[in-house]
Amino acid sequence: PIITDQLCVKGVLPPHALPPFQCCPPPPSTSSASGPINFTFPDPAEPLRTRRPVHVVGAEYMAKYARAVALMKALPQSDPRSFYQQANIHCAYCTGAHRQLGYPELGIQIHFSWLFFPFHRAYLYFFERIAAKLLGDPAFALPIWSWDVPEGMGIPEVFTDEASPLYDPIREPSHAPPKVADLDFSYRLEKNLTDEQQILHNLRVMYKQMISGAALPSLFMGQPYRAGDAAKPGAGTVELAPHNSMHTWTGDNSRPNAENMGVYYSAGRDPLFYPHHGNIDRLWECWRRIATGNRTHEDFTDPDWLDSSFLLYDEEARLVRITVRDVLRTEKLRYTYGGVGLPWLHARP
């Protein structure tokens, strides 16, 4: 398995990157230098958080998410729960800054492999709990950007209010609402479809990525990535599109790296990143529930996948080691998804 070492070095950023250029977490304070603690499940009596789409939860709920982001932005940059450090964590895990335990020459890259879904689930789990703690609302659930259903196929308005903590000035201006998203967008290649054509196209993309092209776990989740392996063995269907494509579609296409959302190192700086990944995480749950023909969709059972582990900070700012095995059941993590259907389920082209 790939075990994340605490050792973090300066990762590799693309040319023309925007500051900050270094994304390792702050060194542990001497009082807490005891190393990471192992993950434990939340109390089963905790309220079950239900993550629902931005277009369903309403303005008052979105104001709560905005407040959570504002509170995270107000924490000192040295606090691992600050928005600054949360964005940096994503940067560290995608620029090879963290090392593989036992392979100090190998940086970890959690994209383009079978670690893609579980890493982001663990990362969002702690982000959501940090938000809930700062809000003093133990049932707070992250809103999700459900770009796979027609009502969610565009940047939600609330993220474009310049006065809101949810606003990010570094996005593609021509993709502001009411522009319909292109779920398999390629950098700078506009399809120029009518809204209706684009929506139909998007539903077909979903069908292909979730059903016809994703019968096996390796096709859906990505290729095996084991201790000592080089990074990026291969991405799964949904990681390529809509995941990567919606990152690129959202980021500023006039920049060589399409910041912020369009490139790994800076994507977490946009508050839209987290609802985007909420939807990706929801699609993992959807995929597991879809049975086609006489075949059901099952996760990998390979111990190299199950025992891979990441280091993340919890809502008390403690460093936690969490494994892939820990994140397989959302109910055990005390959250679920609601308020959204699967309009692409029969969108066979």
Ligand code: C2O
């Ligand atoms: Cu870790 Cu959406 O990228």
